[in-house]
Structures are given as C-alpha cells and as structure tokens.
Amino acid sequence: MSSAITTGFVPQAKTRPPRTPGENYLNVAFGVKSWLLTTDHKRIAILYLVTLTILFFIGGAAATVIRLNLMTPNGELVPADTYNKLFSAHGIIMVWFFLVPVVPTVLGNFLVPMMIGARDLAFPKINLLSWYVFTIGAIITLWALLAGGVDTGWTFYTPFSSKYARTNVLPTMIGIFISGFSSIMTGLNFIATMHTMRAPGLTWFRMPLFLWAHYAASIILVLATPVLAMALILVGVERAWGIGIFDPELGGDPVLFQHLFWFYSHPVVYIMLLPAMGIVSEIVTCFSRKHIFGYVFVLWSSIGIAVLSFLVWAHHMFVAGQSVYSALIFSALSYMVAVPSAIKVFNWTATLYKGSIAFETPLLFALGFIALFTMGGLTGLFLAALGVDMHVHDTYFIIAHFHFIMVGGSVMGYMGGLHYWWPKMTGRMYSDFLSKLAALIIFVGFILTFLPQFVLGYLGMPRRYHVYPPEFQVLNVMSSAGASILAVGYVLPLFYMLWSLYAGKPSGPNPWGATGLEWQTPSPPPPHNFDETPIVTTGPYEYSIEESALVH
Amino acid sequence: MSTNHAVLAHHFENLEQQRETAAFGMWIFLATEVLIFGAIFTCYAIYRLRYPLDFEAASARLNVLIGSINTIVLLSSSLTMALSVHATRVGRQQMLLTCLLLTILLGATFLGLKVVEYYQDYKEKLVPVLAFDPDEWTQIEGVEAPVQPQRVQLMLVFYYIMTGLHAAHMIVGMGLLIWLVIEARRGLLTPVRYMPVEVIGLYWHFVDIVWIFLLPLLYLTGTHQAPPWLPIPPIHF
Ligand SMILES: [Cu+2]
Numbered sequence: 001m002s003s004a005i006t007t008g009f010v011p012q013a014k015t016r017p018p019r020t021p022g023e024n025y026l027n028v029a030f031g032v033k034s035w036l037l038t039t040d041h042k043r044i045a046i047l048y049l050v051t052l053t054i055l056f057f058i059g060g061a062a063a064t065v066i067r068l069n070l071m072t073p074n075g076e077l078v079p080a081d082t083y084n085k086l087f088s089a090h091g092i093i094m095v096w097f098f099l100v101p102v103v104p105t106v107l108g109n110f111l112v113p114m115m116i117g118a119r120d121l122a123f124p125k126i127n128l129l130s131w132y133v134f135t136i137g138a139i140i141t142l143w144a145l146l147a148g149g150v151d152t153g154w155t156f157y158t159p160f161s162s163k164y165a166r167t168n169v170l171p172t173m174i175g176i177f178i179s180g181f182s183s184i185m186t187g188l189n190f191i192a193t194m195h196t197m198r199a200p201g202l203t204w205f206r207m208p209l210f211l212w213a214h215y216a217a218s219i220i221l222v223l224a225t226p227v228l229a230m231a232l233i234l235v236g237v238e239r240a241w242g243i244g245i246f247d248p249e250l251g252g253d254p255v256l257f258q259h260l261f262w263f264y265s266h267p268v269v270y271i272m273l274l275p276a277m278g279i280v281s282e283i284v285t286c287f288s289r290k291h292i293f294g295y296v297f298v299l300w301s302s303i304g305i306a307v308l309s310f311l312v313w314a315h316h317m318f319v320a321g322q323s324v325y326s327a328l329i330f331s332a333l334s335y336m337v338a339v340p341s342a343i344k345v346f347n348w349t350a351t352l353y354k355g356s357i358a359f360e361t362p363l364l365f366a367l368g369f370i371a372l373f374t375m376g377g378l379t380g381l382f383l384a385a386l387g388v389d390m391h392v393h394d395t396y397f398i399i400a401h402f403h404f405i406m407v408g409g410s411v412m413g414y415m416g417g418l419h420y421w422w423p424k425m426t427g428r429m430y431s432d433f434l435s436k437l438a439a440l441i442i443f444v445g446f447i448l449t450f451l452p453q454f455v456l457g458y459l460g461m462p463r464r465y466h467v468y469p470p471e472f473q474v475l476n477v478m479s480s481a482g483a484s485i486l487a488v489g490y491v492l493p494l495f496y497m498l499w500s501l502y503a504g505k506p507s508g509p510n511p512w513g514a515t516g517l518e519w520q521t522p523s524p525p526p527p528h529n530f531d532e533t534p535i536v537t538t539g540p541y542e543y544s545i546e547e548s549a550l551v552h
Numbered sequence: 553m554s555t556n557h558a559v560l561a562h563h564f565e566n567l568e569q570q571r572e573t574a575a576f577g578m579w580i581f582l583a584t585e586v587l588i589f590g591a592i593f594t595c596y597a598i599y600r601l602r603y604p605l606d607f608e609a610a611s612a613r614l615n616v617l618i619g620s621i622n623t624i625v626l627l628s629s630s631l632t633m634a635l636s637v638h639a640t641r642v643g644r645q646q647m648l649l650t651c652l653l654l655t656i657l658l659g660a661t662f663l664g665l666k667v668v669e670y671y672q673d674y675k676e677k678l679v680p681v682l683a684f685d686p687d688e689w690t691q692i693e694g695v696e697a698p699v700q701p702q703r704v705q706l707m708l709v710f711y712y713i714m715t716g717l718h719a720a721h722m723i724v725g726m727g728l729l730i731w732l733v734i735e736a737r738r739g740l741l742t743p744v745r746y747m748p749v750e751v752i753g754l755y756w757h758f759v760d761i762v763w764i765f766l767l768p769l770l771y772l773t774g775t776h777q778a779p780p781w782l783p784i785p786p787i788h789f
Contacts, residue, residue, distance in 0.1 A: 113563075120563035122573045188580045196573040197564075222580055226588035233713065234595065241681045243709045245595070250702040256598060260591060533565065 024427070024524040039124035040527060045110035046425070047131050052102050053494070055138060059093035060490065062086045067449075067483040070476045075466045083466040084151035085167070091154030092145065096176050097138050099410055100268060103275035104186050104221070105134075107417045108214050110425060112190055114518035115208050117199025117536065119528045122192040123185075130185035137179030144171035153464060155265070158246035158257040162238040170239060173232045180225045183271075187221030190214050199517070201536035205299070208516055208540040209292060212299045213278025216306035220267040220274075224310070228264035231257060255320055262313035270309040272406055273373075274302055276413025277344055280366045283420050284348045285541040286514040287363040288355025292541050293347045301340035308337045318389045327386055334384035341377050345370060360512065361432070364439035365416030372408025372446065376401055379454065394464075397457025400450045408446055415442070415493070422497065423511045427523040428504030434496040442489035448482025515542055559745045567744065574747045578754045585721075589762055592717070596710045596769060599703075606703035609689065611774025613678055614711065618669040619771040622662050626760050629658035633756045636732075640746040648736050648749075655756070656729050659722055666719055679712075680705040711770050718766060721759045728752045 025042045035043060066086050069077040078086065109127065113120050121127050144150060150172045152161040161169050194207070194215055234245050235257065244250020246257040285292050292298055314322055314330040348370055357363070379401045382388045392398065423429055452475040457463075461472050468476065510519040517534055518525075564570040600607045632654040639648035677685045686701035732749060735741050741749055 118563065123577060124563065184581075184584050188577060188584070191580050192573055192577040195576055196569055222584050223587050226584050227591045230588055230591035230595075234592075237709065237713065243680055243705060244702055245706065245709065251599075251603065251700065251706050253598075256595060260595070263591075528562070 023526055024522065025527045026426075026524050028527045037128075039120070039128050041109050041113050041121050041124065041127060042425075042525065042529075044127050044131055045106050048101065048105040048109060048134075051131070051135060051138070052098055052106060055093055055097045056102075056490075058142070059090055059098055060487065062090035062093070063483065064487060066090060067480040069466070070468070071480050073468050073470045073473050073476075078466075080466040081151060082149075084153075084464070085145070085149030087464055088150050088153050089145045092141065092150070092172065092176070094406075095154055095268070096179055097141065099272040099406055100183060101134060101179075101186070103272075103279065103410070103414050103417065104190065104214060104217060105130075105182075107279065107414070107421060108186070108190060108275060111421065111518055112193055112211065112214060113197070114521065114525065114529050115211055115516060116194065116197060116202055117517050117530060117534045118193065118197040119530065121189045122197055123189050126185050127189055130182040130189075133185070134179050134182035137175045137177070137182065139175075140178065141172055141175030144168040144175060155261060156232075156235060157261075158235060158238070158254045159248075162235050162246055170236060173236055177229055177232045180229050183221045183225045187218035187225075190218040191222065199534050199536055202517075205296070206536055206539045208278075209281035209295070209298050209302070210275075210278035212302050213274045213281070216302040217271050217274040219306050220271050220309060224264045224267040224271075227260060231260035231264065234260070255317065255322065258317050258320055259314065262316045263310070266313040266316065267306075267309040269402070269405060270305055272410040273413075274305060276369065276410045276417070277302065279413045279417035279420070280348060280369050281344075282514075282516070283362045283366040283416055284351050285543065286420075286512050287358045287360055287366075288352050289358075289543045290351055290355040290541070291539075291544060293350035293353075294343075295539065295541075297343050298347050301343040304340040305337065308333065308340070312337060315384055315389075318386055319393050331384055331386050335381065338377065338381055341373075345374055345377075361430075361435040361439055362416045362420035362512075364436060364443075365412050365419060368439065368443045368446075369409055369412040369416060372404050372412060372443075376404025376408055379404065392457050394462055395457035396453040396461045396463055399463050400453035400457060403450050403453075408450070412442070412446075415439075418493075418497075420512070421518075422500070423507030424518060424521075424523050424525070426501060426504075427507055428500045429507045429511060430493075430500035430504055431496045434492060438489050438492040438496070441485060441492065445482050445485030445487075445489050449479050449486050450482070452476070452478045452482075515540060571747050574751050575754070578751045582754065582758050585758060585762075589714075589717070589765075592710070592714055593765065593769070596714065599706055599710070600769075600773070603700075603703045603706070606699045607707045608774045609699045610678075610704045610707035610711075611770060611772075613676065614771050614774065615669050615672060616771050618665050618672075619767055622665050623763065623767050625658050625662045625665070626763050629655050629662070630757055630760045632658065633753045637746070637749050637753045640741050640749045641743055643743045645736065645739065645741075648741060649733065652729060652733050652736060656726060656733070659726050659729065663719060663722055663726075666715070678708055680708050684708075714766055714770065718759065718762055721762070725752070725756050725759055728755070 025040055029038075035047065038044060038047075065078065066083070069075050069083060069086075071077075075083065109121070145168070148168045150165070150167045150169055152165050152167070152169060156169070156173065194211060198207070237243055238245045238247065238252070244252040246252045246254045248254060281292055281298060312330055312334045314326060315334045318327050318331075348366075379397070383392065383398065383401060419430070419435060456472055456475050456479075459472070461468055507523050509522050511523075512519075517530075517536070520534060521529055560567055560570060564573070632651045636648055636651035636655065639645075639651055673679060674683050677683045677688070684701075684705065689699050689701045689704050729752065732741065732752060735748065
C-alpha cells in the first residue's frame with residue numbers, strides 16, 4: 001500500500017483475465033513458433049535485440065579491418081577497392097541496420113507500452129511485421145554486401161552510384177528501401193500508442209521524457225523515411241534504365257539527389273540521438289534521486305530538435321555548388337539546433353547538481369553520453385560555420401564529429417539504457433564490477449579512437465582514403481589502438497549479460513528504486529504488463545516524494 | 553456485449569479507444585504518403601520550371617481524354633466509398649455490398665483505362681528506353697526554343713513513376729476492398745465494427761486526391777503554351 005502512495009500510482013479496479021503467479025512474458029510460452037509469431041511488444045523487442053546485436057558486430061568487424069588497414073600509411077592489408085567496400089559496408093550497416101532502429105525497436109518497443117500503462121502497442125501485428133520487414137531488408141543488404149559489395153559509401157552520391165559504380169548498388173538500395181518501411185511502421189505505432197493509449201491520469205505533461213523523445217523521433221521516422229524511399233527509387237530508375245534524373249549530361253541535376261538524400265539523412269541523426277537523450281533523462285534523474293530540472297524545457301527541446309532537424313539538411317552541401325544565400329541560411333539554421341541540444345545538456349547537469357548521486361553502471365554510460373555528445377555537438381558548430389567547413393569538409397574532422405554524436409552519443413545512451421532496463425527485461429542483475437569496467441573501457445577506448453581523428457582532419461587527412469602520407473601515422477596508430485580497446489569494451493557486455501541470464505542474481509521488480517510505471521510490474525513483466533490498468537496521479541521523477549516518505 | 557467482446561482487441565480498454573486508434577494510425581500513414589508523393593512532386597516541379605518548353609511539349613502528347621475520364625471515374629469511386637462507410641454505420645448490409653462492389657468496379661475501370669492509355673503511349677513512342685524516337689522531338693512546329701529529347705524523356709519518366717506509383721496504390725486499395733467485400737459477406741462489418749471500412753475509405757480518398765494533383769501537373773501542362781512575355785529563367789539550387 002505504501003508503495004502506491006510513494007510512487008504516485010493507484011491501481012484501478014478492472015476486470016482482467018486472471019494470471020497465474022510467476023507467469024511472465026518469457027515463460028508464458030516456449031518454442032521457436034511462440035517467438036516468431038508473437039505479437040507481444042516485449043518479445044518483439046527481444047527479437048530486435050538479437051538481430052541488431054548481430055548486425056552491430058558485423059558492422060564493427062568492417063570497422064576493425066578499416067582501422068587495421070590504416071595502421072600503416074600504404075594500406076598493405078587490403079587493396080583499395082576492398083577498402084572502399086569495407087567503409088561502405090560499415091556505414092550502411094551501422095546507420096540503417098543498427099543506429100536508426102536500435103533504441104526505438106529494442107528499448108522503445110519494450111518500454112513505450114509499459115511506461116504509458118498499456119498492455120501493448122496500438123498495432124501489435126504491424127509491430128511484428130516491422131521486424132520481418134526489417135530482417136528481410138537486412139538479409140538482402142548483407143547478401144549484397146558480401147556477394148561483391150558496394151563501393152559508393154553509405155551516401156550513394158550520384159552520378160557515381162547511378163552511372164559509374166560497377167558494384168551491387170541496386171540490391172543494397174533495395175534492402176535499405178525495404179527496411180525503411182519497418183522504420184515507418186515503428187514510428188507510426190509509437191505515435192498512435194502515445195496519442196490514444198495512455199493510462200488514466202497520464203496526461204501529456206506527465207509523460208516520462210523517454211516517451212517524449214520517442215515521440216519526437218517517431219515524427220522524424222514517419223516524415224523523413226518516405227523521402228529517402230523516393231530518392232532511392234529515382235536513383236534505381238536512373239541506374240537501371242539510364243534515364244538522366246540526376247545526370248547533368250541528360251538534363252538532370254546531381255545536387256538534387258543530395259538535397260533529397262540529406263533531407264532524410266540529417267534528420268536521421270536525430271532519430272539516432274533523440275531516443276538516447278530520452279534514456280539519459282531517465283537515468284540521470286534516477287541516480288541523482290531528483291526531479292528533472294526544467295521538465296518542460298527538456299520536453300520542448302525534443303520537439304524543437306525534431307522540427308529544426310528538417311530545416312538544416314543543406315549544411316552537408318556547402319561545397320556542393322549550392323547558392324551562397326541558401327548556404328548562409330542553412331548555416332544559421334544549423335547553429336539554432338545547438339540551442340535545444342544545449343538546453344538538454346544544461347538541464348541534465350542541473351539535475352545532477354546537489355543530487356544524491358549513485359554511480360551505478362547506467363549512470364556511468366549516461367555521463368559518458370553527456371561528455372561525448374557535448375564534444376560532438378560543439379564540433380558540429382565548427383562545421384556549421386561556412387568558412388571552417390570549407391577547410392575540413394570531407395576530412396577526418398567530419399568522421400570524428402559524427403562518431404562523437406553517433407557512437408559517443410547514441411551507442412553510449414543505448415548501452416546505458418540496456419544496462420538500466422536489463423533487470424526489467426530479464427529479471428537478472430549483471431556483474432556490477434564487469435559492467436563498470438566495460439563503461440570505463442568504452443569511454444577510454446572511444447576517446448583514444450576519435451580524438452586523434454579531429455587532429456588528423458584538421459591537418460587535412462581526407463576521409464575514405466586507403467593510403468595517407470607517413471607523417472599522419474602516429475595519430476592513425478593511436479586511433480587504431482583506441483579502436484582495439486573500444487572493441488574489448490563492446491564485446492565484454494556480450495559475455496557478462498549473457499552470463500547474467502544463467503547466473504545473475506534475481507533483480508526484483510525495482511532494483512534502482514526508480515519511479516515510472518514500468519517499474520511497478522514484476523521483473524520480467526507479465527504478458528499483459530499490468531494486472532490492473534494503473535491510474536497515474538503525479539508527474540514522472542517524483543523522487544523527492546519517495547525520499548520524504550522514507551524519512552517518515 | 554458478447555459481440556463487443558469479440559470485436560475488442562485484447563490490448564484496448566474499450567471500443568471507442570480502438571476506433572480512435574485505428575483512424576489515427578491511418579492518418580499518420582497518410583502523412584507518410586504525403587511525404588513520399590511530396591518528394592517526387594518537388595522533383596517534378598523543379599525540372600518543370602527549369603525546362604518548361606520540353607515539359608509542355610511532352611505533356612501535349614499525353615492522352616488528356618483518358619486522363620479526364622479517369623478523373624471522373626475516380627471521383628465517382630470516392631462517392632461510392634463514402635456511401636459504403638455510411639451504409640456500414642447505419643447497418644445496411646445490402647447497400648454496403650453494392651457500394652463496395654461499385655467502388656471496385658470503378659477502380660477497375662480506372663486501371664483498365666490506364667492500361668489502354670499506357671499501351672497507346674507505347675504505340676506513340678512515348679516510352680523512354682522501350683519506345684522512344686529522339687528525332688521526332690527536335691523539330692516541333694510552333695516552338696521557339698529547340699526541345700531536347702533527353703529533357704522530354706525526363707518529363708516522361710516522371711509521368712511513368714508518378715502515375716505508376718499512383719496505380720500501385722490503387723492496386724493495393726483494390727485488394728483491401730476485396731477483403732472488405734469478403735468481410736461484409738460474412739456479416740462482420742457492423743455498426744459496432746465499422747472501422748475497417750472507414751480506415752480503408754480514408755486511404756481510398758487519399759489516393760484519389762493524389763490523382764487530382766497528377767491531372768493538372770502531367771496532363772494539363774501541355775494544353776497551353778507559355779506566354780512569350782513570361783520568360784521563366786532556369787533555376788539553380
Ligand atoms: Cu546534418
């Protein structure tokens with residue numbers, strides 16, 4: 001009874017099918033069929049988790065060979081065309097088949113219905129379909145990448161991709177095109193769920209920031225992905241039939257392709273980033289035992305980022321021959337994205353300030369996110385400046401910048417979220433020591449890998465090159481050494497998390513003492529999440545209520 | 553009560569919530585659709601402004617008559633679709649079946665006419681790659697600036713992608729309508745469970761609206777020549 005008061009949720013009397021004690025979503029049914037035909041959002045999240053973990057390590061393997069090759073200036077390990085295929089494969093897999101889906105489809109799928117007190121997402125069958133569509137797209141792309149590969153880079157710039165490349169461009173694009181529909185299905189499901197299925201009392205402004213972040217990301221998923229689909233169709237038509245849609249010789253315009261591509265691919269960065277920011281908001285409040293500083297500011301900054309993300313795409317094209325005036329406007333708009341991003345960082349810091357901080361593993365990852373994202377974001381401002389961008393465009397400065405955002409930001413946030421909700425998903429605790437060690441290794445390895453690349457880029461080393469002048473070798477060896485440390489950091493959780501399934505000690509329903517509806521259920525949660533539809537009476541993050549209740 | 557129970561999916565609290573969610577989901581999907589058509593409309597508009605004479609010359613050769621008849625056919629199908637939704641909500645099973653079948657008939661008429669039109673385009677050598685004669689475009693009477701065949705091809709490719717994408721949506725819609733007929737014959741579309749008709753109706757109307765934009769963009773562009781006092785400079789972006 002006291003727990004209901006301290007956390008601000010009162011169970012609502014409602015007829016539900018009775019549940020056998022101890023039944024949860026994992027032990028309710030067994031066998032391959034019970035997994036492949038499930039419509040339970042929690043099981044679909046696990047399907048995605050397994051699929052995406054495999055894809056992450058495939059993409060990581062490509063990066064490993066790239067870094068090994070760059071240990072020496074002459075690139076003795078792989079020939080130049082293989083190198084081109086490797087960095088293309090790394091980019092394509094990591095962007096479309098890991099970073100874009102990972103947080104929404106794994107943690108979002110698992111948590112969105114639980115956080116709003118619903119039994120499932122709005123469209124459970126579409127949710128399962130999205131996994132199949134994604135997997136089919138991933139298999140086609142992987143096949144295309146393994147059977148010959150593709151050498152255009154993940155950006156598919158025309159006319160190289162449409163006319164000159166003699167590699168598997170079409171099959172790769174078809175795979176990406178198909179997987180795009182799974183993105184749309186996920187985004188659509190989240191938006192509909194949050195609009196119509198919130199528990200009684202869970203008003204918009206009582207929603208956890210994780211949900212707001214997913215709402216913002218879903219808007220981008222739904223509105224940006226179709227534009228990429230059309231861009232891929234047009235390149236495919238040009239490539240297959242020789243029509244000059246983007247070919248200047250035949251009246252087309254290659255810059256138009258870049259506009260279409262970046263209209264999707266800039267917002268896509270925020271599909272990767274916003275859900276991770278949502279995770280950080282949850283973790284920071286939980287482990288500093290405080291209400292989030294400036295809830296509405298963090299909330300509106302998510303929406304602000306989603307809106308602004310559609311207005312800055314041409315900052316990727318400052319040297320692509322667009323007019324000076326549009327470059328000026330896009331530069332100014334790109335600066336504006338810094339405002340909502342900075343609001344988030346400041347508010348997380350203010351939340352930590354004077355909090356009673358517990359340095360548990362999830363918080364270590366979240367702090368890593370804040371540090372690395374801040375560096376990535378600030379160097380992004382360098383790139384939004386027209387003059388600086390002319391100098392460092394297409395160099396390792398760019399590589400370092402977006403890896404700070406995507407790996408230092410998104411992957412760090414994802415790791416934090418996975419560690420935070422792992423006890424909820426599995427009912428088991430992982431090794432405290434090894435997980436903290438992993439967080440430390442990843443942070444150190446990351447810094448060592450990508451900080452030298454800022455210097456390399458500033459000194460003028462271009463991206464996507466297979467060889468480089470000998471004077472760049474020291475920095476490249478540093479980067480490769482860091483990458484090997486980073487690899488250890490990413491492999492380590494694979495072991496201790498799998499080990500926790502067998503030998504981890506039971507976590508109990510709420511190991512972190514967190515607020516939030518998902519922690520009100522047993523771990524692992526029952527098939528329908530809640531025995532009774534909860535009624536929400538307070539906003540999220542009421543840690544102060546809990547503390548004062550403990551005092552009494 | 554028992555019917556309500558069978559209709560209500562396990563994860564919804566009540567029917568009202570279930571209906572609201574279904575309609576809302578379709579609206580979100582239509583937002584996606586707006587963006588996919590919006591992307592190609594934008595590309596088309598850019599080249600249309602850049603190469604006005606070539607696009608008008610190509611447009612003048614398209615079959616305005618079939619395009620216009622198809623517009624009427626499609627708008628009529630929207631009416632029968634709207635009537636099907638109404639029939640379901642008031643529980644008139646026979647009217648529902650009739651209206652659904654009429655919608656399917658009109659949709660099939662549209663697609664049939666479209667096939668005829670494509671075939672005529674083919675015979676008129678208006679299909680890039682398959683059947684296209686560059687020479688016939690270099691000497692057109694009454695056009696001041698010379699038309700370039702590859703720009704004409706550009707217009708025609710947009711014509712096929714845009715109408716083809718629209719036709720693909722029509723085919724999907726036809727499949728959904730056939731499913732609705734099966735459901736209706738089994739007596740499963742009732743005033744309690746009318747959302748399938750309403751949601752598919754939304755989709756059908758959207759596909760119609762796309763055609764309303766396609767008609768002037770593709771067919772009516774060539775029915776007049778640009779006035780000589782309005783020079784449209786090429787755009788650089
Ligand atoms: Cu960008």
